[in-house]
Amino acid sequence: MARLARVEDRPTPTEVYNWKVYANAIIATWAAVMIGYDSAFIGTSISLASFKSEFDLTNKSTSDFNFISANIVSVYQAGCFFGAFVGYFTGYFLGRKYGLLLSSAIFMVGAGLQCGANSSTGLAIMYTGRIIVGLGIGIASNLAPIYVAEIAPPAIRGRLIGLYELCWQTGGVIGFWINYGVTQHIPPSHKQWFIAFAVQFIPGGMLFFGSFFLIESPRWLVSRDRNAAALTNLAKLRNLPEDAPYVVEEYSEIEAAIAHERSLAGAGFFGPVKTVFASKTLRYRILLGSSLFVWQNGTGINAINYYSPTIFRSIGITGSNTGLLTTGVYGIIKLVGALVWLLYLVDTFGRRGVLLLGSIGGAVSMYYIGAYIAIAKPAEHPTTKVSSGSQSAIAFFYLWTVFYSPTWNGTPWVVGAEMFPQHVRTFTQACQAASNWFWGFIITRFTPQMFTAMGYGVYIFFATLMVVSIPFVYFILPETKQIPLERMEELFEPGMKPWKAHDIVMARVHETRQLRNDAAVKHSPSSTSFAKNQEERIESVR
Template sequence: MVGLKRVEDRPTPSSVYNIRVYGAAITASFAAIMIGYDSAFFGTTINLQSFRAEFGADEVRSRSADLAGAFFGSLAGLPVGYYFGRRWGLLGAALIFTLGAGIMLAANSSRGLDAIYAGRVIAGFGIGAASNLTPLYIGEIAPPAIRGQLVGMYEIGWQIGGLVGFFLPYGVDTTIEPSRKQWLIPFAVQIIPSGLFAIGIPFFVRESPRWLISRSRRDEAIKNLSFLRKLPADDPYMIQEINDIDLQVENDRTAVGSGFWAPFRQVFGKSFLFRRLLIVTSLFMWQNATGINAVNYYAPTIFRSIGITGGNTSLLTTGLFGVVKTVASLIWAFLLIDHLGRVRILLIGSAGGAISMYIIGAYIAIGKPQNKTTPSLDSGGTAAVFFFYSVSWNGTPWVVNSEAFPGAVRQVTQCLAATSNWLWNFAIARATPTMFEQMGGGGYGVYLFFASMMILSIPFIIFLLPETKNIPLEEMDRLWLDSHPWTANGRVLAELQRERAERPTHGKDDLLFPPKNKGQQEFVEQAQGGTKKNEDMA
């Protein structure tokens, strides 16, 4: 499969990087296609003349309803994933979204917008649950060396859905006369990705082996992991991975406890975990501070601020912006995230994005493109369109949050990551129209604000966020307990490689007696009260 040089903590058979694990990740990422389409098509569709003629458009209220549903859906994904598993949770999210999308189709001029509002809340609930469970599931089935790439499928799916959502309203606007049919088609298309998602799950998505072992379904877990790794159960790589999962589950039961609420007590009761939670969930605040979701939700408004006027021109430009995002996301997932790593790519995105936003703000303040009376773009406006997108911040927070915690607490932390995403999405959806009205002519101050926020994110990343690439999920505590985040990755990976070499695995009998390792023992000590050394490190 696609990828550059892969680094693992132990010798890895090439068969581990196979079509089965990619297929499971791609199928799970159909959740992101429905999410991306939903986030893109609505703002452009309600700007169609046919929609405005039938209803008018209350953009903020409608988007807020969707995001409120997503927020609560991301919370609901936690108990569903805990009790029923990732696979059934994803299927439920797909069906709920499909139901919501179907309800929206009942709206017309006589019934009003109530069906759209209700449908968007229900669809949003499905979106929220899927946004919780998809990165969690992919992170749990992925080999460490391609974990960023596989979780990156979620981001690619989001951008593919967004690309269709941006272009379809332009297509119906140019090919279909204004009518109910014109605006109804983009609403109906929502059912396609959610339907394909629901159909694909039974065929391509195997339940997470980590979840199965945590539920004492060990034989099924070994069978699923053997299928995903394309290796026999007695292969040394398989034995080592099952050993690590067994040990993590054992440590969870010792240190975290059992039951639904035990991980909550652990995360909020232990300072070293709570600190980590604050760091990784804050990435979604910085993500929204790049301005990318403001563009997603209010693309026609924002493109008008740089001089793009006329309905068709605005819709076409929005579609072209979707092309830029999709191509950039493919490069990010297949060439950058597992090669450059999470930290480096965020730093590059912050620095480059800040420069771009400062340029756009200066262009609007000086050139005043918002006062143009012709629909054509000058060279400055054309450049501004392509300056908007900071690809590194769109998907990387999802990757980091899917892998930053080991064991049972990961279900809780991934849930809180998803809710953080939707909370900040809600905030930006509410604030963006007011910001454009009050922050300078043409809203140039909005771009200066986003640029300044990206500058502020740089020290946050450097001093608080360790590089997580190539580190097994079961060893994340060792990484985060290192007192020097900037250099922790290389040091921890070298330690793991040395330990693996000193402790070879010979046969399947080793499955019965999994060896303890330094990182997991440190986690148990921390969870049970900690040592002075670890308290200092935390």
């Protein structure tokens, strides 16, 4: 299919696009299923009458319930924030494989604590479990995108990192529908809300057991001076012999890049931290990548994910089952949008293009919803029948989802995983992930109060932030599509205009490839000197 065609940075053997690289990426992105599920199920779970009854929340005032629900949701985000930095520690000392193994183990401990909460224990154990789950997810959100970016061939790097987003949305769909299912088939009881919390063990367990089979990142192994193991793992991932020209060339680029980076930064745990804060361009990239998550949360996504029942009530949707059904449809649209983004947009249309499209379409949709609520005031005219005005608002809400899901939902993670050199990537990814969770914490902590105080103004607020993000993306963010990781720093050279940087760097990449190909033709592999040099190269690694 033309839409699935790969744009390669060099002539690439077909063996490179094999099942092993996809299988390892899928295992790692079970981390995203954990994140997606936890982001989706909690908002509808705490709105269940059975949950409110279990923890004596039924008779709470609106302000008291808003405070408690905001705490249940936001302590998870706080755990994720700190977990993102713990992910740097685990990523450096344990690597990607065992770091993901640890994150899933922590996640399941937190899930177990949440399942142990009941009317006798109160919410204290629930809060503790939510924090610990967040800690595990924070670690995973750091390491999973890095791992996938490091093992992926350049032509499908965006697609494989996109699996992270697809799995996130898959988990979200399950999370949005789980409570609709239990309300339809299980009467209000402890069991009704317990099931949704217990399902957390499925993605957590899949990542835990799958991690034992992961092939450790060759890039991380080289950074730890385990060169022979790195070459072996790279050959496994590319499904080629260790002395295959493609493997030798890619391994040489990895080794040379890391040697160069070490000459600038030095080795050690604090080396990357010092390097980032000592480098003006890396500090700039940290701010740039972190700010993408400011704009991502500025779309209103976390307000919707965690408080979807409140969102739909403000539009005029009444009845718990109707609200849960509407939320479930929202989750399906997000999943479809993520699939379109993964299969086509991210590696074809580019990062900047999809972000601009998402901001424009999302802003128009949010402005419409805010205007409808301001004029019709559906909350002041409750009815069991959904009015035509409410239907139009729902349509624009789904339209907002259509624009958001294949754009802002996953693209910031791709850019954040791509634009930093290997020797600082675990630290910078920790900063990117922490930024996401920090701004998510701010939004989730204050969304209930924002709806109480601002009403329709919440939608106008998010729409305006999306408008402001447009010049930011166009004038400040360079395109990273198809740029080799080892040449990403060229996008940020002094004087390089972000909106022109991609074309300039790609022209250089093609020129380099052409010179290398010309040299290969001149010195044919059949020549004795070429063969001897290649053999010496492999032996030096072994």
